[in-house]
Amino acid sequence: MLAGLRPILLRLSLSPFCTPKDADFRYYEKGLVETTSEAPATTQIYEQTTAPQMVQTTQTSPIVQTTEAPPVAQTTETILVTPECQNNGVPDNVSGTCDCTMTGGYIGDRCERAAKSCVGLYNYNYASGTHPLNVDLFGDGSVFFRTTCHLRNWFSTQISFDIMRSSGSFDASLSYQEYVSGFRFGPDDYWIGLENLHKYTSRGKSYKVRLTVNFNSSNAVGELAIGHNNFIVASSSEGYSYTLDSGLYRGSTLSVKGSPQGYGLDDVLLSQANVPFSAPDEDHDQSDSRHCAQEAQAGWWFGNCSPFVANPFGLSYRTMPGSATDQHFHVSGLDMSQPNVQEAVQFVYVSLDVPKDH
Template identity: 30%
Template structure:
């Protein structure tokens, strides 16, 4: 595999790709262990995935061009001319095309294998990151305290994972005896500053959340899209556990959200922004089930009608969560997550998808736009939104219990 000279990051990706391809033919020599940071590994993994997609698309495009060229040669007037042509000369072009096609198929197979391997490694790294974050949350609870109830500076100044460094220990010092169950409890105890906090819902291990404090309560941010820095086309396990950066783009995790709201009714806020600077905020009551229900989101009849649902049961609308590897949508003949992008409460694929593919500009092609972030009842089915935020808060019954 040859690599053209380019920028430093591209050279790293090219060298890594060449190494993976050559490793299929011979074992790599042993190397001394080197430990890279999570950001470096994640950058390399995302870069390799993008490189694999690009190579695969290039091979498919070239294959199409060769097939078109072969078709034109076969139907050209010269190929049908009655003049005599030397057999060896007549066979040169088809043989050359056949050889190129064979080479392309071989390279395509190798690229596909590389792409699958890198994709599997990235999923493994994301799982490891989630485990590290959970362990760091537990370690934070065991940090030594001074008599003034502040965390020891020597412990706080140690190098910690990126997310853990963002926690302000002063936020929770009024609740040292017990961590709050959710952002609303923080609000009820006098907290008015938004930011990252450690919470511990009943029956759960502690974890970090991003709280938004407003005049009417404390809301937990469960999703945010704004720049396309995080790939939301993830598996069921990733959507269950959560992924991304709580200070940037992220998905909190279905299991964490369910632990926060329990089996009680809750309020969901959806904030939308388009590319013209317009914004929309929607709030409605919901009920989120556990994993045994595929994290089904239950909507009342008036809310479901506003979202565009046409077929409703007396109790409203029940939408299971669906991903490309676990299809729970309401269409038997189609997997909405595969046909669109991301994981979502799809229903019939046409009402909304805030976890779709992020576009930095609106694509011209309709079939591309349908895979984007959309909310049909606001800007229409084929308008990909620029930014979204989702927030949730337990209902009054859950907060008082």
């Protein structure tokens, strides 16, 4: 059995500290080990073999391809806070403020304060049209005047307010001093007062004055208006007469069924310029033989009453039915003898345009 086995030569690397004689060469064959104690003296059995070279390898980590995630967008969360509105203001969640345009004259982010001028309503985006307001006339709290503001109106530059309004429903036969101080007889019957008008128009600003007649009946609907620039009322020493530019502005939204005959409006402002104001108890008109204010039973700038140019404070035909008289409302150009015209006239008002820096 031993002859049939292929011997395995154990290769030993000799230590430099031993000799061949001391070396044992062993043959391994299926677990059987035979040893010889001596080797021939003259022959050193030594078979040098080259040890397998150690190949140093550097393990490279596998390359993992990654896709860079897009940057996460920073978002700002908007929290809508419903504002607490006052005076029946409507919350606006977009702006975080309140819509005050239906509060009847309040302004501010919370509709917390009353506007003191028509400009305040304009700046807070009140709608086009008319808005009643208690105006701080001089901005110092000395005079408050309940009037009507006109915003972006058909004949208004942008902002205007009424210095007088009359529906012809009250007795205007008041004293001169009452016309100087001003008065009110309801929402559609009031007068700013001559002294206030003098102070207001004498502040170095340019005001357009406008006289407008309002119609509303089954026959006629709309307004007729005339206007002049640079309206200024003089002091009491000059009888509160007024001056204005001669250039005339006209406007109309009047719609009349059938013939418009009888519906007109003459320039009753320019014709009365430089005339002192009169009242039933003080005659300052230009007529030598007549007392125009006493005949009209109202105050106005009456230049002459032959015929009457205008009586804006005169009584309406609803208040005093009958034939036309000097005490009835009248402005030249309107044929107040026609029943359809009498019925159509609702009220007359005189307004001033307001500069936006007021």
